[in-house]
Amino acid sequence: MEIRSVGIVGAGQMGNGIAHVFALAGFDVLLTDISEDALKAAVELVGHHLERQVVREKITAEAKKAALARIKTTMTLTDLGQTDLIIEAATERETVKQKIFDELLPHLKPTTILTSNTSSISITRLASRTDRPEKFMGFHFMNPVPVMQLVELIRGIATDEPTYKTLLGVVEKLGKTAASAEDFPAFIVNRILMPMINEAVYTLYEGVGSVKSIDESLKLGANHPMGPLELADFIGLDTCLAIMNVLHDGLADTKYRPCPLLTKYVEAGWLGRKTQRGFYDYRGEAPVPTR
Ligand code: CAA
Numbered sequence: 042m043e044i045r046s047v048g049i050v051g052a053g054q055m056g057n058g059i060a061h062v063f064a065l066a067g068f069d070v071l072l073t074d075i076s077e078d079a080l081k082a083a084v085e086l087v088g089h090h091l092e093r094q095v096v097r098e099k100i101t102a103e104a105k106k107a108a109l110a111r112i113k114t115t116m117t118l119t120d121l122g123q124t125d126l127i128i129e130a131a132t133e134r135e136t137v138k139q140k141i142f143d144e145l146l147p148h149l150k151p152t153t154i155l156t157s158n159t160s161s162i163s164i165t166r167l168a169s170r171t172d173r174p175e176k177f178m179g180f181h182f183m184n185p186v187p188v189m190q191l192v193e194l195i196r197g198i199a200t201d202e203p204t205y206k207t208l209l210g211v212v213e214k215l216g217k218t219a220a221s222a223e224d225f226p227a228f229i230v231n232r233i234l235m236p237m238i239n240e241a242v243y244t245l246y247e248g249v250g251s252v253k254s255i256d257e258s259l260k261l262g263a264n265h266p267m268g269p270l271e272l273a274d275f276i277g278l279d280t281c282l283a284i285m286n287v288l289h290d291g292l293a294d295t296k297y298r299p300c301p302l303l304t305k306y307v308e309a310g311w312l313g314r315k316t317q318r319g320f321y322d323y324r325g326e327a328p329v330p331t332r
Contacts, residue, residue: 042125042152042154042203042207043125044068044125044126044154044207044210044211045068045069045125046068046069046070046071046123046124046125046126047063047068047069047070047071047124047125047126047127047128048071048072048073048120048121048122048124048126048127048128049063049070049071049072049073049127049128049130050073050074050118050121050127050128050129050130050131050141050145051073051074051129051130051131051132052072052073052074052076052079052080052082052083052114053074053079053083053130053131053132054184054277054315055130055158055182055184055186056072056074056083056130056131057072057083057084057086057087058182058184058185058186058187059128059130059158059182059186060072060083060087060112061087061090061091061108061186061187062182062186062187062215062217063215064087064108064109064111064112065091065100065104065108065187066214066215066216067111067214068111068214069111069113069124070111070112070113071113071114071115071120071121071124072084072112072113072114072115073114073115073116073117073118073120073121074114074116075116077116080114080116083114084109084112084114087108087109087112088105088109090187091105091108091109092105094187118141118144118145119144119145119148121145121148122145122148122149122150122153123150124153125150125152125153125154126153126154126156126211127145127149127153127154127155127156128156128157128158128180129141129142129155129156129157129158129159130158130182133159133160133161133162133279133280133283133284134283135162135166135167138157138159138162138167139167139170142155142167142170142171143170146171146172149172149173152176153173153176154176154177154178154204154207154208155168155171155173155176155177155178156177156178156179156180156208157177157179157180158179158180158181158182159179159181160181160227160228160230160231160280160284161226161227161228161231161283161284161287161288162287163197163224163226163291164177164178164179164195164196164197164200164224165197165198165199165224167197168197168199168200169197169199174197174199174200175199175200175201175204176200176201176204177197177199177200177204178194178195178196178197178200178204178205178208179193179194179195179196179197179222179224179228180192180193180194180195180208181193181194181195181222181228181230183230184275184276190217190218191217191218191219191220191230192212192215192217192218192219192220193219193220193221193222193228193229193230194208194209194212194219194220194221194222195221195222195223195224195228196221196223196224197224198224225291226287226288226290226291226292227284227287227288227291231284231288232288235281235284235285235288236285236288236296236297237269238269238270238272238273238276238281239281239285239297239299239300239303240269241255241259241268241269241270241273242270242273242300242302242303243300243302245270245302245320245332246300246301246302251330251332252270252320252321252330252331252332253330255268255269255270256268256269256270256271270320270321271320271321271328273303273313273319273320274313274314274319274320274321274323275313275314276313277312277313277314277315278303278306278307278311278312278313278319278320279307279312281303282299282303282304282307285297285298285299285303286299306319306320311331318331319331320332
């Protein structure tokens with residue numbers, strides 16, 4: 042099936058990055074959110090990031106203009122029903138995702154492919170509650186979406202081959218690389234990345250190192266572009282905790298026990314960059330470690 046139009050649910054950090062790459066690759070994008078301010082902010086941010094690409098001579102000014110013209114927004118979720126492909130990129134809570142799919146289902150074209158950008162929730166379970174489990178897949182982008190090359194493709198137990206092949210073609214058109222993962226908790230990237238981040242928080246919790254020494258060790262000692270605590274702030278500590286809980290519950294192994302210090306930061310509402318405070322305090326000119 043040829044995909045021309047894409048509906049994106051959620052204009053947050055992932056949704057706006059996904060809108061950016063699809064619009065730049067020539068797809069018509071319809072972006073929705075429950076907040077009008079979030080929609081406005083998302084389109085502005087896409088414009089800002091596209092401009093940066095123009096300045097760095099990665100794209101032309103015409104390509105930027107054309108991409109922005111391809112992005113439309115709506116506050117009405119059901120408007121997305123006529124698009125060829127829907128990517129749900131809402132909050133990482135199963136009840137929220139479920140409610141979105143329930144509301145969308147009666148308005149979908151029979152051919153529309155439904156996907157979720159979930160970083161850890163069972164695709165098979167999400168799919169089973171829709172009218173089209175064979176046309177349902179996990180479509181997991183990495184943050185920041187315009188920069189990261191990888192997209193994880195996760196087939197539920199019922200996903201059919203044409204749906205998988207269609208999404209492989211879409212990833213190719215985006216100029217990205219697909220990795221196929223089986224539908225087990227947190228798939229591939231987060232199954233490996235999150236326990237590392239959680240271990241970094243334990244290292245801090247047990248006093249083995251400070252925020253600065255832990256991040257510097259991994260940056261300079263293992264050539265990671267960001268230290269694990271800086272990366273946790275970048276992803277969002279609530280998201281990191283949610284993924285650790287999915288691993289802990291889904292695999293029933295104590296090695297995935299979320300660090301109590303991670304839980305405490307989330308309880309404090311110190312969720313990382315998005316709330317201006319996490320393992321670093323971002324309220325001043327330069328980030329300052331909070332421990
Ligand atoms: N949106 C769009 N573009 C961005 C961006 C953003 N938020 N942040 C940076 N960029 C672009 C810049 O424009 C620049 O582009 P060019 O190379 O084309 O000029 C490029 O990224 C590099 O940016 P900077 O020079 O400003 O910064 P940097 O060299 O420090 O790189 C980084 C920034 C790319 C984010 C880098 O630090 C990095 O790769 N960090 C690790 C990111 C990572 O691991 N992401 C995966 C998280 S896990 C995940 O997403 C899965 C999940 O489910 C939780």
